[in-house]
Amino acid sequence: xxxTTTAPKAEIVSDRWVKATWDEFQTLSEDPAYAExxxxxxxxxxxxxxxxxxxxxxxxxxxxxYDVISLFAIAKNMRILKLTNTSFRKTGLQECQPDCSFYxxxxxxxxxxxxxxxxxxxxxxxxxxxxxxxxxxxDDLGRKRILYEQLGVKEYWVVNGGExxxxxxxxxxxxxxxxRESQVLxxxxxxxxxxxxxxxQAEDDSAIARWLLQTFKI
Numbered sequence: 001x002x003x004t005t006t007a008p009k010a011e012i013v014s015d016r017w018v019k020a021t022w023d024e025f026q027t028l029s030e031d032p033a034y035a036e037x038x039x040x041x042x043x044x045x046x047x048x049x050x051x052x053x054x055x056x057x058x059x060x061x062x063x064x065x066y067d068v069i070s071l072f073a074i075a076k077n078m079r080i081l082k083l084t085n086t087s088f089r090k091t092g093l094q095e096c097q098p099d100c101s102f103y104x105x106x107x108x109x110x111x112x113x114x115x116x117x118x119x120x121x122x123x124x125x126x127x128x129x130x131x132x133x134x135x136x137x138x139d140d141l142g143r144k145r146i147l148y149e150q151l152g153v154k155e156y157w158v159v160n161g162g163e164x165x166x167x168x169x170x171x172x173x174x175x176x177x178x179x180r181e182s183q184v185l186x187x188x189x190x191x192x193x194x195x196x197x198x199x200x201q202a203e204d205d206s207a208i209a210r211w212l213l214q215t216f217k218i
């Protein structure tokens with residue numbers, strides 16, 4: 001009699017960087033058992049897997065950041081493309097899956113509408129990348145920031161979810177420096193993003209949007 005019992009999957013190590021080959025990383029990132037509940041990062045010979053945050057703190061901060069950027073782009077007549085939890089891949093070398101990312105400006109190409117990672121050998125990295133930190137603040141400010149520097153991101157924000165605080169970095173030449181006004185969304189003060197996050201603790205989305213519309217004079 002043939003034994004058809006399937007061995008249980010080994011538990012993945014989450015929320016820290018571990019040694020892994022590209023093949024090992026790719027096998028995990030494409031496993032349906034993990035793909036819908038985890039986010040994946042790879043940097044040469046190490047990987048990081050984060051289990052998706054399910055609470056309203058993470059989700060609300062994410063949506064508030066989207067609203068601020070969307071309304072500002074409308075006010076300034078900027079071309080923009082917004083992406084959520086999208087993977088960007090340099091095959092065999094690096095991969096990231098930020099909470100949200102934005103292509104901004106007149107020259108970017110629209111990536112294909114499918115469920116594959118965006119190939120960074122064919123498409124540029126987004127101009128602005130945002131990580132919402134509820135339990136990952138140190139890594140978002142550390143190892144991930146270095147990864148985004150290497151990938152050529154122009155601007156990187158880390159939202160400290162519990163504090164309505166935004167750490168914003170301008171990136172160039174593999175280095176980064178803190179800023180208080182966006183360089184890719186010229187004229188947008190980081191203080192406005194933080195104020196919107198504070199308002200989200202007591203106000204609904206329509207109230208925040210009305211305040212943003214007044215602030216941006218739309």
